Amino acid sequence: MTARQETQPGRRPTAAGAAPADAPAPGVWPGSWQPLGARHRHGADGSHGTNFALWAPGAEAVELCLFDEAGAERRHSLTEQTFQTWHGYLPGVGPGTRYGYRVHGRWDPWTGARWNPAKLLLDPYARAVDGEFTGDGACCGSVRDWPEAEVADTVRDNRDSAPFTARGVVVHDDDDWSDDRRPKTPWAETVLYELHVRGFTMRHPGIPPELRGTYAGLAHPAALEHLTGLGVTAVELLPVHQFATEDHLHRRGLTNYWGYNSIGWFAPHGGYSSSGTRGQQVGEFKRMVRALHAAGIEVILDVVYNHTAEGGELGPTLSLRGIDNPGYYRLSRGGRGGRGYTDFTGCGNTLDTRQPQTVRLITDSLRYWAVEMGVDGFRFDLAAALARGSDDVDMHHPLLAAISQDPFLSRVKLIAEPWDVGQGGYQVGNFPPLWAEWNDKYRDTVRDFWRGARPDVAELGYRLSGSSDLYQLGGRRPHASVNYVTAHDGFTLRDLVSYNAKHNLANGEENRDGTDDNRSWNCGAEGPTDDPAVEQLRLRQLRNLLATLLLSAGVPMLTAGDEFGRTQLGNNNAYCLDDETSWLDWSLLDQPHWRELRELTARLIRLRRAHPVLRQRAFFSGRAQADGLPDLVWYTAAGTEMTEADWYAPTAVLGMLLHGGAMSERDQQGRPLTDDSFLLLLNASEHPVDFTLPPEEGFEVLLDTAGHSGGPLVARSLRLLRQARKTG
Numbered sequence: 009m010t011a012r013q014e015t016q017p018g019r020r021p022t023a024a025g026a027a028p029a030d031a032p033a034p035g036v037w038p039g040s041w042q043p044l045g046a047r048h049r050h051g052a053d054g055s056h057g058t059n060f061a062l063w064a065p066g067a068e069a070v071e072l073c074l075f076d077e078a079g080a081e082r083r084h085s086l087t088e089q090t091f092q093t094w095h096g097y098l099p100g101v102g103p104g105t106r107y108g109y110r111v112h113g114r115w116d117p118w119t120g121a122r123w124n125p126a127k128l129l130l131d132p133y134a135r136a137v138d139g140e141f142t143g144d145g146a147c148c149g150s151v152r153d154w155p156e157a158e159v160a161d162t163v164r165d166n167r168d169s170a171p172f173t174a175r176g177v178v179v180h181d182d183d184d185w186s187d188d189r190r191p192k193t194p195w196a197e198t199v200l201y202e203l204h205v206r207g208f209t210m211r212h213p214g215i216p217p218e219l220r221g222t223y224a225g226l227a228h229p230a231a232l233e234h235l236t237g238l239g240v241t242a243v244e245l246l247p248v249h250q251f252a253t254e255d256h257l258h259r260r261g262l263t264n265y266w267g268y269n270s271i272g273w274f275a276p277h278g279g280y281s282s283s284g285t286r287g288q289q290v291g292e293f294k295r296m297v298r299a300l301h302a303a304g305i306e307v308i309l310d311v312v313y314n315h316t317a318e319g320g321e322l323g324p325t326l327s328l329r330g331i332d333n334p335g336y337y338r339l340s341r342g343g344r345g346g347r348g349y350t351d352f353t354g355c356g357n358t359l360d361t362r363q364p365q366t367v368r369l370i371t372d373s374l375r376y377w378a379v380e381m382g383v384d385g386f387r388f389d390l391a392a393a394l395a396r397g398s399d400d401v402d403m404h405h406p407l408l409a410a411i412s413q414d415p416f417l418s419r420v421k422l423i424a425e426p427w428d429v430g431q432g433g434y435q436v437g438n439f440p441p442l443w444a445e446w447n448d449k450y451r452d453t454v455r456d457f458w459r460g461a462r463p464d465v466a467e468l469g470y471r472l473s474g475s476s477d478l479y480q481l482g483g484r485r486p487h488a489s490v491n492y493v494t495a496h497d498g499f500t501l502r503d504l505v506s507y508n509a510k511h512n513l514a515n516g517e518e519n520r521d522g523t524d525d526n527r528s529w530n531c532g533a534e535g536p537t538d539d540p541a542v543e544q545l546r547l548r549q550l551r552n553l554l555a556t557l558l559l560s561a562g563v564p565m566l567t568a569g570d571e572f573g574r575t576q577l578g579n580n581n582a583y584c585l586d587d588e589t590s591w592l593d594w595s596l597l598d599q600p601h602w603r604e605l606r607e608l609t610a611r612l613i614r615l616r617r618a619h620p621v622l623r624q625r626a627f628f629s630g631r632a633q634a635d636g637l638p639d640l641v642w643y644t645a646a647g648t649e650m651t652e653a654d655w656y657a658p659t660a661v662l663g664m665l666l667h668g669g670a671m672s673e674r675d676q677q678g679r680p681l682t683d684d685s686f687l688l689l690l691n692a693s694e695h696p697v698d699f700t701l702p703p704e705e706g707f708e709v710l711l712d713t714a715g716h717s718g719g720p721l722v723a724r725s726l727r728l729l730r731q732a733r734k735t736g
Contacts, residue, residue, distance in 0.1 A: 035084075035098065035099065036072075036084050036085070036086070036087075036096045036097070036098060037057075037096065037097040037098070037099065038088045038095070038096065038097065039059045039060065039061070039088065039095045039096045039097030040059055040061065040095060040097070041061055041088075041089075041090035041091060041093040041095045042061060042093070043061065043133075044061045044062070044063060044093065044132075044133045044372070045060075045061065045131060045132075045133025045134065045135065045274065046058050046059070046060050046107060046131060046133070046134065046135075046176060046178045047059050047181065048101075048102055048103055048178055048179070048180055048181065049097075055099060056099075056100070056102055057097055057098055057099035057100055057101055057102075058097070058098055058101040058102065058105065058178050059095065059096075059097045060072050060086070060095060060096055060097070060098070060107070060131075061093050061094070061095040062086070062093065062094050062095070062109055062111075062131065062331065063092055063093045063094075063331075063332070063365055064092070064093075064094055064111055064331050064332055065092035065332060065335060066113055066114075066121070066123070066332050066334070066335065067094065067111045067112060067113045067123065067331075067332070068112045068113045068114075068123075069085065069111075069112040069113075069125075070085070070086045070094040070109060070110070070111050070112070071083045071084065071085055071086070071109065071110040071111075071112075071125070072084045072085075072086055072096065072098075072107060072109060073107060073108045073109065073110060073128060073170075074098075074101070074105060074106070074107050075106040075107065075108075075175055081170060083110070084096065084098065101178065102178065102180075103177075103178050103179055103180040103287055104177065104178065104286045104287055105177070105178040106138050106175040106176065106177055106178075106286070107131070107175060107176050107177075107178065108128040108129055108130060108131070108170070108173075108175050108176060109128070109129045109131060109331070110125040110126075110127070110128060110129065111123055111125060111129060111330055111331055112125045115164045117150070117161055117162045117321070117346070117347045118162070118345040118346060118347055119334070119345065119346050120333050120334035120337075120339045120345075120346035120347075121333065121334070122149050122150075122325065122329055122330065122333045123330065123333075124149040124164055124165070124166075124325060124330055126165070126166045126167060126168055126169065127147065127149055127169045127173075127325040127326075127330050128168075128169050128170040128173050128175070129325070129326065129327050129330045129331055130173070130174060130175070130176055130271060130272060130326055130327040131176040131327075132272075132273065132274075132327055132328060132331070132369060133274055133369075133372070134176030134177065134250075134272055134274060134275055135176075135177070135179045135274045135275055135287075135290060135376075136176070136177035136179050136275050136276070136278070136285065136286070136287045136289055136290050137174050137175070137176060137177065137250040137272050137275045137278050137285065138174060138175050138176075138177050138278065138285045138286055139173070139174040139175055139278075139285070140174055140252070140253075140278075140279075141172070141173050141174055141252040141253070141271070141317070141324065141326060142172045142173070142258070143172075143253065143254075143255050143258030143259075143324075144169075144171075144172035145165075145167075146165070146167040146168065146169045146171075146172050147169045147172050147173055147324035147325065147326065148165055148322065148323070148324050148325060149164065149165060149324075149325035149329060149330060150162065150163055150164060150165055150321070150322065151163040151164070151165045152165075152322050160322060161321040161322050161347060162347065169324075169325070173324075173326060174250075174271075174326075176272075176275075177285070177286055177287045178287070179287040179290050180287075181380075183291070183294060183380070185382060187298075188297070188298050188301055188382055189301060189302070190301055190306070190382070190384060191241065191301060191304050191305065191306050191384070192306075192384075193241045193242065193304075193306055194625075195421070195444070195485070195487035195563060195625075196485075196486075196487050196563075196620075196623050196624070196625040197241060197617065197623060198241050198242055198306075198421075198487070198563050199239065199240045199241050199242070199558075199563075199564055199565075199566070199613055199616070199617075200240070200241075200242050200243075200244050200308065200490065200563060200564065200565035200566070201235065201238070201240035201242065201243050201244065201565070201566050201567075201568060202243075202244045202246070202310075202492075202495060202496060202565055202566070202567050202568060203226075203243055203244070203245065203246070203567075203568035204245075204246045204265075204266070204496070204568070204590070205221070205222070205223060205225075205226055205245060205246070205248060205280045206221040206222075206265075206279075206280060206586070206591075207265075207568070207590050207591045207592055208226065208231065208568050208592055209221055209222065209225035209226055209228075209231060210591040210592075211588070211591050211592060211593060211594055211595075212225070212230060212231060212592070212594050213230075213594055213595075214228070214229075214230025214231075214233075215228045215230050215231060216228070218282060219282050221280065222280050222281060222282035222292070223276070223280055223281065223282070223289070223292045223293050223295070223296040224282045224283070224292055224295070224296065225282070226243075226296055226300075227295055227296040227298075227299035227300065232299065232300070232303045232305075235300075235303065235305055236303050236304065236305070237610060238571060238606070238609060238610050238613065239610050239613035239614055239617065240305065240566065240613065241304070241305060241306060242305060242306035242307070242308050242384065242385075242421075243300065243305060243306070243307060243308065244308040244309075244310060244387055244423075244565065245307065245308065245309055245310060246266055246267055246310050246496055247266065247267035247268055247270060247277070247309075247310050247311070247312055247389075248267070248276055248277050248280065248293070248309060249267075249270045249271075249272060249273050249274075249275065249276075249277065249309075249311065249312065250270065250271055250272030250275040250276070250277050250278065251264060251267040251268070251269045251270050251271060251272075251277060251312075251317060252264070252269055252271050252317035252324075252326065253269070254269060254317070254319065255319075255323070255324070257584050260516040260584075262515070262516060262584040262585070262586075263584060263586050264583065264584060265582070265583055265584055265585055265586040265590055266496060266583040267312075268312050268355075268389060268583070269312070269316075269317040269355070270311075270312040270313075270316060270317060271316055271317040271318070271326055271327055272327075273311075273313065273369070273370070273373040274373055274376055275289075275290075276289045276290060276292075276293040276381075277289075281293075290381075293381060294381060294382060297381065297382040297383060298382065301382070306384035306385065306421070307382070307383045307384050307385075308383070308384060308385040308386065308387055308421060308423070309377060309383050309385075309386050309387070310386075310387045310389060311373075311374075311386050311387065311388055311389065312389045312390075313359060313361075313370045313373075313388065313389075313394060314352070314353045314355075314358060314359060314388075314389060314390040314391075314393040314394055314428065315351075315353040315355040315356065315357050315358055315359060315390075315393075316328060316357060316359065318356075318357060319355065319356035319357060320348065320349055320351070320356035320357060321347055321348050321349060323356055323357075332365075334346060335360075335363055335365060335366075336359060336360060336363070336365075336366055336369075337349055337357050337358065337359065337360055338350035338352075338357070338358045338359070338360045351429075352390075352392075352393040352396060352428045352429060352430035352433065353390055353393050353428060353429060354429045358393055358396075359393075359394075361394050361395070361396070361405065361406070361407045362396075362397065362398075362406070364406075367406055367407050367410055370394075370407060371407075371410050371411065371414065371417065374386060374411070374417055375414065375416060375417060378416055378417060378420050379416055383420075384420055384421060385420045385421025385422060385423065386420065386421070386422060386423065387423040387424075387425065387446075388422070388423065388424050388425060389425050390425055390427065390428040390429075391424035391425050391426055391427075391428075391435075391439070392424075392426060392427050392428040392430075392433045392434075392435045393428035393430070393433070394407055394408075395407065395408055395435075396428075396430070399431075399432075400432055401428075401432055401433060401435055401438075403435075403438055403439065403440050408439075408440060411442075412440065412442055418442060421444070422442055422443045422444065423443070423444045423445065423446065423490055424439045424443050424444070424445045424446070425445075425446050426438065426439055426445045426446065427448075436448060436449060436478060437475075437477075437478030437479060437482070438482070439482075439488075440482070441482065441483050441484055443484075443488070444487060444488050444489070444490050444563060445488060445489065445490060446490050446492065446495070446565075447471075447475055447478070447489045447490055447491055447492070447562070449467075449471065449475070449478070450471045450475065450489060450491045450492065450560070450562070451491075451492055451493055451494075451495075452527055453467050453468055453470075453471045454468075454471060454493055454553065454556055454557070455493060455504065455527040455528070455553075456527055457660070457690075457692050458549060458552050458553060458556070458692050458724070459527065459528065459529035459692075460529070460660060460692055460693070460694065460724075461527070462660065462692070463658055464655060464656050464657060464658060464659060465655060465659055465660070465661075465662045466655040466656055468662060468690075469642060469650075469655065469662070469664075471491070471560065472556070472559075472560050472561065472664055472688075473486075473560075473561050473627070473628050473640060473664075474486030474489055474560075474561030474562050474624075474627055474628070475488075475489040475562065476627045476628075480627050485625055485626060485627070486561045486562050486624065486625070486626070486627060487562060487563050487625070488562075489561075489562035489563065490562065490563045490565050491557060491560050491562040491563065491564050491565065492557070492564070492565040492566075492567070493553050493556075493557050494567045494570055495565070495567055496567065497580075497581070497583075498522075498523065498526065498580050498581075499526055499528055499576070499578075499580045500567065500569065500570060500574050500575055500576055501550060501553060501554070501567070501570035501574075502546075502550065502570070502573045502574060502575045503528070503575055503576055503577070503578055503579075503580070504526070504528045504529075504553070505528070505529065505530070505531055505545075505546045505549040505550060505553075506530055506531070506534075506535060506536075506546060506575070506578070507526075507528055507530050507534060507535060507578040508526075508528060508529065508530045508534060509524075509526075509534070509578070510522045510523070510524065510526065510578060510579070510580040510581070511535075511577060511578030511579055512578075512579050512580065512581050514579060514582075514585060514589065515579070515581060515582075515583075515584055515585070516584075521581050522579075522580045522581030523580065523581075526580060529549075531545045531546045531549065532545070534578075535577070535578060545724065547601060547605070548713050548714060548722075548724060548725060549724065550573070550605060551605070551608060551713035551726070552690075552692075552713050552724065552725065552726045554570070554571070554605070554608065554609055554612065555608075555612060555711060555713060555726050555728065556690070556726065558609070558612040558613060558615075558616055559612070559616070559622060559686075559688055559728065561622075561623070561624060561627075561628075564616075566609070568592060569592040569593075571605060571606045571609040571610075572596050572597050572602040572603070572605055572606045573596050573599075573601075573602040573605060574592055574593065574596070575593075576589050576590065577589065608711075612711075615710070619668070619683050619684060619686070620671070620673065620681055620683055621666050621667075621668040621671060621683040621684065621685070621686060622666070622686065624671065624672075624673060625673055626672050626673060628640035629672065632670075637667045637669060637670040638667065638670060639666070639667055639670040639671060639672060640664070640665070640666060640667070641664075641665040641667070641702070642662065642663065642664060642665075643662075643663030643664075643665060643702060644659075644661070644663070645659075645661045645663070645691075645697050645698070645699050645700065646700050647663075647699070647700030647701060647702060647703075650662075659693075660691065660692040660693040661689075661690065661691050661692070661693060661697050661699070661721075662689075662690050663687065663688070663689050663690075663699065663702075664687070664688040664689075664690075665685065665686070665687045665688075665702060666685060666686045666687075666688075667685050668682055668683030668684045668685045668686070668731075668733050669682050669683075669685065669733060669734070671683065682733055683733060684730050684731060684732050684733050685704070685730070685731040685733070686728060686729065686730055686731075687701070687702070687707060687728070687729040687730075687731070688726070688727075688728055689721055689726065689727040689728075689729070690726050691721040691722070691723065691724065691725055691726070692724055693723060693724070694723050694724070695723050696720040696721060696722055696723055697720060697721045697723075698719075698720045698721075699720070699721050699727075701729075704731060705731075706731045706732065707729040707730065707731050708729060708730055708731075709727060709728070709729050710728045710729065710730050711726070711727065711728040712725065712726075712727045712728075713725045713726045713727070
């Protein structure tokens with residue numbers, strides 16, 4: 009027997025592996041080939057039923073599998089094909105019905121053919137999912153424990169996966185959004201707040217226990233009160249598409265907490281529903297969006313279209329692999345033929361966005377969430393992988409073009425994580441107009457400056473003023489730069505000033521996972537300490553980092569809990585910890601110093617909202633404007649304007665003056681905008697600095713992170729001064 013044979017020795021194909029009859033099952037009508045997915049319909053005569061449509065061009069047969077309340081499976085052959093789509097209409101089938109597919113076809117892994125009807129497959133267009141993927145080996149299309157490991161992926165596994173996998177759920181499409189009012193916050197006025205639905209709500213004392221960890225919990229008045237009190241304009245939700253936990257985490261008794269392992273791009277993750285998973289999670293998600301909109305808060309989804317939970321060639325067969333493996337994934341070339349997967353994501357596979365059907369799947373999903381689920385924008389995980397042509401990243405890629413010309417998607421907020429793990433994947437500053445980007449150069453520069461690791465302030469000037477070196481030549485504005493100091497991935501803000509090294513033993517990988525490039529500084533002690541001097545320095549550093557972020561040009565992004573001292577005890581990769589490590593500890597707000605930090609954050613956001621000079625829509629010119637003053641002036645500690653040599657001289661001190669009377673912006677009637685002027689002084693050195701103020705008079709101190717109102721600028725501190733606009 010060779011490795012190319014389909015079955016394990018001594019194992020006979022199960023009923024799941026047998027080909028279906030050619031004739032459709034009784035009661036299956038032809039139906040329609042579009043739209044894809046399961047769509048419930050009402051007839052004019054009061055009848056109803058559901059149309060099922062699945063794109064599967066290489067399939068030899070497709071079975072639609074319906075499950076009753078007891079879990080018993082009933083199969084219906086779909087015999088109608090139109091434009092490579094298998095379809096049928098089942099009268100009487102309504103919302104709440106659970107279903108999946110079994111797709112028959114060739115088994116020839118060398119050419120990428122991995123059809124296996126023993127595996128129950130999730131509809132890629134399923135709008136709700138019931139059940140979970142348990143990690144059982146029967147979910148794999150090939151025999152993982154085959155003695156010859158080198159060819160294990162070529163031996164078909166004929167065990168039935170249905171008992172161990174999830175099902176799609178038919179939902180109704182009768183929601184009315186006429187009462188919803190989208191905030192439509194302009195980019196320049198946006199303040200993002202990255203949060204995890206479960207982690208944000210699990211320990212909140214004001215949210216009823218039965219709603220914690222859910223969409224309904226995030227919609228609760230207690231959660232909304234924190235968001236509105238802080239003043240953020242948009243929540244950026246970590247993945248809420250249906251996702252699965254990887255096998256290696258199942259084996260360690262852990263879970264994929266962050267959710268960057270999608271398998272259902274139309275379905276709200278069932279684990280975040282308080283009302284059940286038989287379709288009720290859809291309505292609960294929509295009610296959450298409405299509640300956030302009513303509070304003036306936009307909803308941005310972190311979406312993972314670059315790979316799926318099916319992993320590499322030995323991973324489970326859950327959906328796309330069993331429907332059309334070569335049509336959806338980038339398959340490897342060379343000696344392994346099409347057996348393996350090209351991996352630009354570090355997750356085992358990469359979706360092939362060169363294929364028209366894949367582009368359609370992604371854009372259909374985006375449009376569904378934007379139009380029918382009410383969300384206001386998307387942050388694309390590893391967006392460079394989505395824009396790859398044959399090998400290189402291509403900013404004229406068909407997927408980017410399809411999004412940019414779509415009449416609805418082109419008007420929502422689009423944010424790229426502008427890199428992947430492949431060669432040439434780092435693309436910060438290169439995405440086209442309409443797109444904003446996570447700016448990791450801002451993150452690294454600000455971290456390095458405040459920990460004293462920058463030899464000069466040349467790059468800091470670019471980051472504070474909107475990163476024109478990255479975005480201006482591409483025709484974009486400062487809001488293309490999503491500025492952040494921390495995100496879900498890495499240290500929390502408090503840990504950034506409390507740890508020099510990662511502490512990830514709880515992840516079960518002997519502290520090997522997570523980055524070692526943290527650009528952190530523990531202020532003299534690793535982790536918790538009773539030293540009051542270290543604690544005071546850490547608090548000052550937190551104030552420095554938050555103030556720098558919220559006073560920089562561009563779009564600031566806060567990470568939930570950073571505003572009141574959230575800690576993960578030095579874990580910089582808590583993706584698999586669904587426990588107190590990752591959940592926000594709201595009891596911190598009982599401590600005065602953390603409550604004061606939150607109040608400072610809210611005050612800075614209010615200041616930013618009140619003064620357009622702090623959130624300008626255009627890049628600074630540095631040249632004299634109509635009133636003879638430049639819009640931006642940089643100063644040395646001596647009070648002199650920075651020269652070219654000053655930018656590259658060793659220093660950790662910088663002054664930044666924004667002239668509110670010299671703004672280039674105009675209001676809706678074309679009149680020049682005017683505002684107060686602001687002077688930002690930064691001292692990241694180890695010594696106090698006696699900063700000489702510019703010759704203008706009338707500056708008042710609004711903020712000093714060391715608590716001083718005048719005199720020398722304390723070591724590692726920041727001071728913000730304001731000069732009221734002149735009237736008359």
